[in-house]
Amino acid sequence: MRLDIDSTSTVPPYEQVRAGVAAMIADGRLAPGAHLPTIRQLAADLGLAVNTVARSYRELEAAGLVVSRVRHGTTVAERRPDLPPAEAMARLDEAARAYRSAARALGATVEGAIQALRRVDAEQPAADRPGRA
Incomplete structure (x- = not known):
């Protein structure tokens, strides 16, 4: 699992982790049943405190995106x-x-960010796209 944390961002690290994992679940990079790294492992990989990653996992679980079980992981x-x-x-x-926020940090305009979203959306076959919100 590849996540990038921007230490200069105004978005707190736990939210960056939560949003990153949620995005991977939403776009299918993390399939149902896929195991997430342990909290300690992901914290070490990202250079974050264990409690920061634990908060992200708790929020993902509260949202119904992940399930955590003792001895079975998340x-x-x-x-x-x-x-x-x-x-x-x-x-x-x-x-x-x-x-x-991420687009602005990269210097993209709103139009550029929308074009990127459309390019990524076009990569997914129409039959596999979820319904509209």
Whole structure:
């Protein structure tokens, strides 16, 4: 699993981890049932405190994206829970804010960021795309 943490970002590291893992789950890079690294391992890999990664995993679990079990580790949840439309839109807005922040940090314009999103979206066959939020 490849995550990049920007230590200069205004987005806290735990949120960068949470958003990164959530994005990997959403786009299929982490399939249902896939094992995530242990909290200690991911913290060491990213140079973060164990509690920072633990908070990210707790928030992912609270969102229903992952399941943590003692002695079995943390895995991607088998099925994304159905969300009320308002909650789905709120999460989409949150993801958009994080994407906007990343795009700005790279010096991209809004138009450039939207073009990148469209390029990435075009890589996924239409039959595999989830419904619209």
